Amino acid sequence: MTKKLIRGLIPVIALIFLYAPILILAVYSFTDATQIGAIRGFTLKNYVTLFTTEELRNMILGTILLALASALLATLFGTLGAIGAFYSRKRVSSAVSTVNQIPVINADVVTGFSLCILLVVVLGISKDTYLPLLFGHVTLSAPFVYLSVMPKLKQMDSSLYEAALDLGATPASALFRVVIPQIFSGMVSGFSLAVTLSLDDYFIATYTKPATFDTISTYVVNATKGSQTAIKTALWALSTLIFVIVILIVLGLNLRARRADRSDLRKEAGR
Amino acid sequence: MKFSRKTLGIPYIIFLLIFVVAPLLVLFYYAFTNGQGQFTFRNLTGFFTDPNTVGTLFYSLAIALVTTAVCLLIAYPVAYVLATSGLKSKGVIIMIFVLPMWINFSLRITALKEILTLIEGNLAFYPFLNSVIGMTYDFLPFMILPIYNTIVKLDGSLTEAARDLGADEKRAFLHVTLPLSLPGIISGVSMVFLPAMTNYVVLDMLYNSTYIMGSLIGSYFSAYNWHGGSMIALILLAIICVFTLVTNGMEEEDARAGGALL
Numbered sequence: 001m002t003k004k005l006i007r008g009l010i011p012v013i014a015l016i017f018l019y020a021p022i023l024i025l026a027v028y029s030f031t032d033a034t035q036i037g038a039i040r041g042f043t044l045k046n047y048v049t050l051f052t053t054e055e056l057r058n059m060i061l062g063t064i065l066l067a068l069a070s071a072l073l074a075t076l077f078g079t080l081g082a083i084g085a086f087y088s089r090k091r092v093s094s095a096v097s098t099v100n101q102i103p104v105i106n107a108d109v110v111t112g113f114s115l116c117i118l119l120v121v122v123l124g125i126s127k128d129t130y131l132p133l134l135f136g137h138v139t140l141s142a143p144f145v146y147l148s149v150m151p152k153l154k155q156m157d158s159s160l161y162e163a164a165l166d167l168g169a170t171p172a173s174a175l176f177r178v179v180i181p182q183i184f185s186g187m188v189s190g191f192s193l194a195v196t197l198s199l200d201d202y203f204i205a206t207y208t209k210p211a212t213f214d215t216i217s218t219y220v221v222n223a224t225k226g227s228q229t230a231i232k233t234a235l236w237a238l239s240t241l242i243f244v245i246v247i248l249i250v251l252g253l254n255l256r257a258r259r260a261d262r263s264d265l266r267k268e269a270g271r
Numbered sequence: 272m273k274f275s276r277k278t279l280g281i282p283y284i285i286f287l288l289i290f291v292v293a294p295l296l297v298l299f300y301y302a303f304t305n306g307q308g309q310f311t312f313r314n315l316t317g318f319f320t321d322p323n324t325v326g327t328l329f330y331s332l333a334i335a336l337v338t339t340a341v342c343l344l345i346a347y348p349v350a351y352v353l354a355t356s357g358l359k360s361k362g363v364i365i366m367i368f369v370l371p372m373w374i375n376f377s378l379r380i381t382a383l384k385e386i387l388t389l390i391e392g393n394l395a396f397y398p399f400l401n402s403v404i405g406m407t408y409d410f411l412p413f414m415i416l417p418i419y420n421t422i423v424k425l426d427g428s429l430t431e432a433a434r435d436l437g438a439d440e441k442r443a444f445l446h447v448t449l450p451l452s453l454p455g456i457i458s459g460v461s462m463v464f465l466p467a468m469t470n471y472v473v474l475d476m477l478y479n480s481t482y483i484m485g486s487l488i489g490s491y492f493s494a495y496n497w498h499g500g501s502m503i504a505l506i507l508l509a510i511i512c513v514f515t516l517v518t519n520g521m522e523e524e525d526a527r528a529g530g531a532l533l
Contacts, residue, residue: 007352007356008352010348010349010352011349011352011353011364011368014345014346014349014368014411014415015367015368017345017408017411018368018371018408018411018412019371020386021379021382021383021385021386021408022371022374022379022382024382024385024386025381025382025385028385035385035388035389036385036386036388036389037389077282077283077286078283080279080280080282080283081280081282081283081284081286081287082283083276083279083280084276084277084278084279084280084281084283084284085280085283086276087275087276087277087279087280088277088280092280096280096283096284096287099287099291099292100287102291102295103291105511105515106508106511107465107466107468107469107485107507107511108469109469109470109471109485109488109489109504109507110298110469110488110504110507110508110511111294113298113488113492113500113501113504114294114295114297114298114501114504115290115294116492117294117297117298117301117497117500117501118293118294118297121497122297135290138286138290139290139291142283142286146283171275171276175276175279196373199375200375200376202376202377202472203472203485206489207492216375216377216378217375217376217377220375220377220378220381221377221472221475221476224377224381224384224476225475235378235381236381236382238378239374239375239378239379239381239382242374242375242378243374246370246373246374247370249373250366250370250373254363254366
């Protein structure tokens with residue numbers, strides 16, 4: 001009995017550790033308290049500040065735009081790279097795979113710093129062009145797209161492409177109509193991974209961003225050092241909002257997966 | 272030019288050359304030159320003869336070791352209990368444990384900071400402890416997930432066989448389950464140890480003013496000292512390489528041992 005209790009207790013304690021800070025902050029984001037612990041009245045002030053302060057709005061929009069743009073580019077480069085490497089000679093493809101591992105294993109601080117030296121110090125590209133920042137994030141995430149597309153290519157039935165060519169398709173249309181649909185799920189998971197990597201990044205952004213631009217990460221880190229309480233508590237609202245959005249996305253994905261499972265079962269039963 | 276599937280890889284190869292290979296070469300060049308562009312070992316010897324920087328190296332190793340140990344001590348029981356439980360929707364439950372991963376880490380650390388401030392009054396009293404708590408809070412899901420994935424795929428009949436052959440529960444766990452979950456532990460450790468050596472923002476946000484390896488790069492960056500910063504980056508890169516080679520080697524050895532077992 002006690003053993004069962006301990007077994008059940010371990011995950012619960014870990015869950016409390018992981019969630020208590022976020023949830024407590026979420027509760028306080030609806031009050032006018034400037035510090036956790038003080039009991040104050042209910043207000044939506046923090047949420048109003050979050051959406052009406054231009055600085056905050058620009059920072060959030062900029063972060064999302066950067067995430068989407070860099071993820072799109074990363075998906076394009078990573079997918080092309082995976083297809084190219086998959087059909088190349090063994091030597092070439094293993095060389096590409098090895099170099100592809102470098103940004104995956106490397107510390108973000110090192111990646112960001114080395115990109116800054118090459119692009120800004122050596123090549124003299126101004127950070128204000130946003131190019132170092134954009135390509136910094138593409139460098140961070142394209143290898144992960146490559147890694148999520150590669151297994152799909154390996155699972156693919158290679159005779160389908162040949163069949164399409166035999167039936168008169170041009171190589172380009174065979175690629176778009178036969179290969180791409182089969183690796184599409186890998187591209188989608190690579191894309192979403194790229195978005196989350198960009199949203200969570202701090203180090204590459206600090207070393208490559210224009211001085212006047214902030215992502216959520218760099219903004220929050222600077223704001224915690226400052227003493228503007230209105231901004232500080234508005235960030236609690238942002239944290240709560242992101243928490244809710246993440247929960248909704250995960251729930252949605254779970255429901256969809258479950259529905260897909262069920263329709264698979266139905267198909268099996270129909271056979 | 273004739274269209275072929277191979278040529279599709281060319282843009283990515285060029286991309287990797289420009290954004291992955293070239294920055295590393297530039298890093299090497301800057302690490303071994305001084306402000307006048309002359310070749311020098313000064314940056315390297317300077318790092319290992321300055322007690323401050325050597326101290327920083329040991330401090331970051333200490334933080335990384337303790338954080339990894341704490342993460343492992345929490346994550347293993349959690350992953351084990353979840354993976355071996357009879358619950359139907361294990362997938363959903365493990366999702367709940369890794370969900371915080373998708374919330375921006377700086378916002379999560381802000382939340383943790385408020386709680387710690389409430390408990391401790393002043394964060395400055397326990398800088399090392401707070402840094403370890405912060406890193407554990409940040410990296411715990413990365414330790415839970417790989418261990419869970421390994422244990423959940425384990426063949427349950429192996430533990431049963433051990434029990435049938437007379438091993439008690441403890442023995443069966445120590446001699447069967449634990450060794451077989453080693454690959455998960457290794458990949459978890461490699462996902463926690465290296466970030467714990469370099470993620471200096473967690474320390475900054477929790478008011479720990481002691482430097483770790485990452486903070487050195489940050490301070491050289493702020494001082495526009497590209498040569499010093501490059502050397503630190505290079506030393507970190509060397510540590511990462513050694514660490515990766517060791518963990519890969521362990522994984523391979525483990526795979527061979529696992530093969531022998533079956």
